[in-house]
Amino acid sequence: xxxxYLPLDQHSKKPLYQQLYEQIRRAxxxxxxxxxxxxxxxxxxxxxxxxxxxxxxxxxxxxxxxGYLKSKPQSGYFVAASSKGRVYLRRIPxxxxxxxxxxxxxxxxxxxVVDLQNADLLRWKRCVKDVLNRRDVLVSYGEKQGExxxxxxxxxxxxxxxxxxxxxxxxxxxxxxxxLLSVLCGLLPRDSVIAIEEPGFRQAEQVxxxxxxxxxxxxxxxxxxxxxxLEASKASxxxxxxxxxxxxxxxxxxxxxxxxxxxxQQRGRLVIEDDYNGELRYSxxxxxxxxxxxxxxxxxxxxxxxxxxxxxxxxxxxxMPEELAYPYWEKSAGYNxxxxxxxxxxxxxxxxxxxxxxxxxxxRKLYAAKSAMFFQxxxxxxxxxxxxxxxxxxxxxxxxxxxxxxxxxLVRLALSNGVRLTLREGRGEGDILAGFAGIPAEGIPExxxxxxxxxxxxxxxxxxKD
Numbered sequence: 293x294x295x296x297y298l299p300l301d302q303h304s305k306k307p308l309y310q311q312l313y314e315q316i317r318r319a320x321x322x323x324x325x326x327x328x329x330x331x332x333x334x335x336x337x338x339x340x341x342x343x344x345x346x347x348x349x350x351x352x353x354x355x356x357x358x359g360y361l362k363s364k365p366q367s368g369y370f371v372a373a374s375s376k377g378r379v380y381l382r383r384i385p386x387x388x389x390x391x392x393x394x395x396x397x398x399x400x401x402x403x404x405v406v407d408l409q410n411a412d413l414l415r416w417k418r419c420v421k422d423v424l425n426r427r428d429v430l431v432s433y434g435e436k437q438g439e440x441x442x443x444x445x446x447x448x449x450x451x452x453x454x455x456x457x458x459x460x461x462x463x464x465x466x467x468x469x470x471x472l473l474s475v476l477c478g479l480l481p482r483d484s485v486i487a488i489e490e491p492g493f494r495q496a497e498q499v500x501x502x503x504x505x506x507x508x509x510x511x512x513x514x515x516x517x518x519x520x521x522l523e524a525s526k527a528s529x530x531x532x533x534x535x536x537x538x539x540x541x542x543x544x545x546x547x548x549x550x551x552x553x554x555x556x557q558q559r560g561r562l563v564i565e566d567d568y569n570g571e572l573r574y575s576x577x578x579x580x581x582x583x584x585x586x587x588x589x590x591x592x593x594x595x596x597x598x599x600x601x602x603x604x605x606x607x608x609x610x611x612m613p614e615e616l617a618y619p620y621w622e623k624s625a626g627y628n629x630x631x632x633x634x635x636x637x638x639x640x641x642x643x644x645x646x647x648x649x650x651x652x653x654x655x656r657k658l659y660a661a662k663s664a665m666f667f668q669x670x671x672x673x674x675x676x677x678x679x680x681x682x683x684x685x686x687x688x689x690x691x692x693x694x695x696x697x698x699x700x701x702l703v704r705l706a707l708s709n710g711v712r713l714t715l716r717e718g719r720g721e722g723d724i725l726a727g728f729a730g731i732p733a734e735g736i737p738e739x740x741x742x743x744x745x746x747x748x749x750x751x752x753x754x755x756x757k758d
Contacts, residue, residue, distance in 0.1 A: 398710030405730030438465025455584030
C-alpha cells in the first residue's frame with residue numbers, strides 16, 4: 293500500500309498532520325491512489341504509522357475539504373479526486389499496435405511462433421510436473437552457471453546432434469542468446485572489435501553496442517563471410533551463424549569454415565558461433581557445428597530451443613572455449629542465473645528421456661513437408677511475380693515481390709487481409725519473411741490465397757506499367 297512508505301519526519305517543524313496530508317494529496321495527484329479506492333481506517337493508519345488518531349483525522353478532514361477524499365458513513369474514506377486531465381508524471385503511452393495486429397490476424401505466418409498442434413506439450417507438461425513434485429529443488433535459487441543436470445544433458449545432446457565438444461563445466465545456461473552474449477562481452481578484452489557478416493543481426497549488435505564494442509559489417513559471398521574483408525576489418529572477434537546465414541540460403545561450406553578457424557587460431561582471435569536451429573535442417577544432412585572442428589578452442593558456441601521446443605521456454609546455452617572458461621569461473625560468483633530453475637530441470641529430464649531427439653526427428657519431417665507445400669502454393673499463386681528463398685533453419689521463406697511498392701506497405705496490405713508476415717529490418721528496406729512453423733499445414737493454401745488477394749492489385753498495376 294502507498295501509506296506503507298509515506299515519508300514523515302518526526303523532527304520537522306511542519307506538523308505531522310500537514311506532512312501526511314501533503315503526501316496523500318501527492319499520491320492522488322500522481323495516480324498512485326485511484327478514484328474510488330478505499331483508504332485505511334483512521335485506527336488502522338494510526339497503528340501502522342505509529343501516530344495519534346487525532347493526527348490522522350486532521351489530515352483526512354483537510355483532504356475531504358479539498359475534495360481529494362470523501363467520507364461515507366459506516367463505510368470509511370474513499371479517494372474522490374481523479375488525476376484524469378492533469379499530468380503530474382510523464383507517462384509512457386500504451387502501444388496498442390500489437391493488440392490491433394493480433395485482432396487482425398487470421399493466418400499467422402510470423403517467424404516467432406510454432407504450430408501448437410505439433411508442439412510436444414503433453415511430454416513437456418509431464419516433465420514440468422515431475423520437477424514441481426521435487427520439493428527439495430523448489431526452495432533455492434539454483435546454480436549460477438545453470439543446473440548441473442541440464443549442463444550434463446546438454447553436453448551429451450549437443451555432441452550427438454551438432455558434434456559440439458564441451459564438458460558440463462564449460463557450459464553456461466541463460467535466458468536466451470542476448471543474455472549469454474552479455475556474459476561473453478564481460479569476458480572480452482575492452483579493445484575488442486566485433487565483425488558480423490552483412491546484413492548483420494540486430495539483437496546481437498545491440499548487445500555489443502551496449503558494451504561499447506566497435507562493430508564492423510563484413511561482406512560475403514555464396515561460401516560465407518569474405519576472408520579478405522574480414523582481415524581488412526581488423527576485427528578480433530567474429531560473430532557468425534554458419535548454419536543460418538541471412539544473406540544466402542546455404543550454410544557455410546567446410547572449406548570456408550576451416551578458413552575461419554585458421555583466422556581465429558593464428559592470431560588468438562575469437563569466433564562466436566550462433567547455431568540458431570542448426571539441428572533443424574531437413575532438406576540436407578546438417579553440417580556439424582563450427583565448434584566441432586575447433587578442438588574446444590577459439591570458438592564460443594551458442595544454442596537454443598525456441599523452435600524445437602517452445603518459444604516461451606527462454607533457455608539458451610553457451611559452450612565456452614578453454615580460454616574463456618577460466619576467466620568466467622573467476623567472475624561467476626558475481627552473476628545471477630536468469631533462466632527458471634524449474635524449466636531448466638524440466639528440460640534436463642526431457643533431454644535425458646530422449647524426447648528432444650524424438651521431437652527433432654519428427655519436426656524435420658514435418659517442416660520438410662510444410663516448406664514444400666508453401667513453395668508450391670506461392671509458386672502457383674504468383675507465378676514469377678514473387679521470388680522465394682528458403683531460410684531453412686529459420687523455418688521461413690524470404691518473399692521478394694516484383695512490385696516497387698515499399699516492403700512495409702506490402703506487409704501492411706497482407707495484414708489488412710488477415711495474413712501476418714514479418715518485416716526483418718536491416719539496411720535498406722529489409723526482408724519480408726513468411727514463416728511456416730506456426731501455421732497448420734492445412735491452413736497454408738488458404739493463407740497463400742489471402743496473400744494473393746492482398747498483393748495481386750499492386751502486382752498487376754506494376755505489370756501494367758512495365
